[in-house]
Amino acid sequence: MKNIFVSGATGFLGGAVIANLLASQSTNNLLLLVRADTAAEGLQRVKENLRTLDVASAALEKLTDADILIGDFTNVAAFSDDSRLDTITHVINCAAITSFGKNPLIWPVNVDGTFEFARRMAEVASLKRFLHVGTAMACGDSQQSPVTESWNVAPADEHLVPYTASKAAIEQRLHEELPDFPLVVARPSIVVGHTQLGCKPSSSIFWVFRMGQLLQQFTCSLDEKIDVIPVDYCADALVKLLLKDELAYDLYHISAGSGSSCTFEDIEIALADGLGQAPFGDNYRQVKEEDIPQLAREFEARLGPCNRRLVMRALRLYAGFADLNYVFGNGRLLSEGVEASPLFTSYAGLCAQSTRHLSIQQQMQCDFK
Numbered sequence: 001m002k003n004i005f006v007s008g009a010t011g012f013l014g015g016a017v018i019a020n021l022l023a024s025q026s027t028n029n030l031l032l033l034v035r036a037d038t039a040a041e042g043l044q045r046v047k048e049n050l051r052t053l054d055v056a057s058a059a060l061e062k063l064t065d066a067d068i069l070i071g072d073f074t075n076v077a078a079f080s081d082d083s084r085l086d087t088i089t090h091v092i093n094c095a096a097i098t099s100f101g102k103n104p105l106i107w108p109v110n111v112d113g114t115f116e117f118a119r120r121m122a123e124v125a126s127l128k129r130f131l132h133v134g135t136a137m138a139c140g141d142s143q144q145s146p147v148t149e150s151w152n153v154a155p156a157d158e159h160l161v162p163y164t165a166s167k168a169a170i171e172q173r174l175h176e177e178l179p180d181f182p183l184v185v186a187r188p189s190i191v192v193g194h195t196q197l198g199c200k201p202s203s204s205i206f207w208v209f210r211m212g213q214l215l216q217q218f219t220c221s222l223d224e225k226i227d228v229i230p231v232d233y234c235a236d237a238l239v240k241l242l243l244k245d246e247l248a249y250d251l252y253h254i255s256a257g258s259g260s261s262c263t264f265e266d267i268e269i270a271l272a273d274g275l276g277q278a279p280f281g282d283n284y285r286q287v288k289e290e291d292i293p294q295l296a297r298e299f300e301a302r303l304g305p306c307n308r309r310l311v312m313r314a315l316r317l318y319a320g321f322a323d324l325n326y327v328f329g330n331g332r333l334l335s336e337g338v339e340a341s342p343l344f345t346s347y348a349g350l351c352a353q354s355t356r357h358l359s360i361q362q363q364m365q366c367d368f369k
């Protein structure tokens, strides 16, 4: 019997991880870290999230108040004396502030709080693995593609946003300051949608592709590739890395890699197909980052009601990531027996269908909290 601790249980990836664990044949005890006032409220929040992933009622019934640990990484001391932590065998740490903005909690949560929590778990004799979910973009903006896994992450001034700098910093701290800790870091690339549910669980980042399609303009060339994976594939890979008895490495990308990354052109064709529309073909125009303000005049006409400044900021940010043109090597993951990721083009149409009732502005909300 494994006693599995999951943080970020109300988030996109944490929810998909719990859905995966609940669907598994093996019986595992779960302890879920949730921000809430009471265990009942915490359980309610977790279940609401799992319903967006179509988790069946029978599986939801398996979860009770006893599976909830109320806690916040800004105050680890407030929950660190809970004795249930001392029985944990496996941790999967999905909690983080994932905003690309300048959220003042990024460092206190993603670095200080995460480190405090890991230090607490380092005292647990039964702990076999602490799987920390990082991000492939911890590598910074100066790498050659395909990017390989390395503990030498980029310094803060080589990151496009504070969020990825914080993720790089915490990996470094965990690796250097807790040397005997059973740490494994898994770095997902870009997680978009779900192979069966499209964007029902979350429209995170999907709207960037839809916005490029509606504007018929973006900063990348159509033959460039982008490394995108679906949340259910990512969760499955994470659970395998969490529970496999022996791993060859302590650091993995969870990515599409060269074999499963798709071109922007193929993605646009798949989106158009999903919506029953003609692809934009020759109408596409590649623009420079400095041209983005001129696009603003067309925002409302093409995207519907929206906050121009926010859309412009988002375009600049995501153009910065897309222009890096990174593919993240997945050889280590495949060598552990994890299958290659499905192509984004195989379910991008479903993502488009599942968001057609939402404006771009509504879809963006989850990434600008």
Ligand SMILES: NC(=O)c1ccc[n+]([C@@H]2O[C@H](COP(=O)([O-])OP(=O)(O)OC[C@H]3O[C@@H](n4cnc5c(N)ncnc54)[C@H](OP(=O)(O)O)[C@@H]3O)[C@@H](O)[C@H]2O)c1
Pocket: 007, 008, 009, 010, 011, 012, 013, 014, 034, 035, 071, 072, 073, 074, 093, 094, 095, 096, 097, 098, 109, 133, 134, 135, 136, 167, 187, 188, 189, 190, 191, 192, 204, 205
């Ligand atoms: N999604 C991607 O494309 C992607 C790609 C690469 C890496 N990752 C990594 O994957 C992990 C999960 O990302 P996600 O997309 O699932 O993010 P998400 O949907 O924003 O979920 C974040 C989770 O962290 C929790 N959290 C935030 N602040 C907290 C705090 N102070 N104390 C405790 N929990 C807190 C949130 O709880 P509340 O509901 O209470 O806010 C939520 O459950 C992150 O580490 C992220 O860096 C994600």
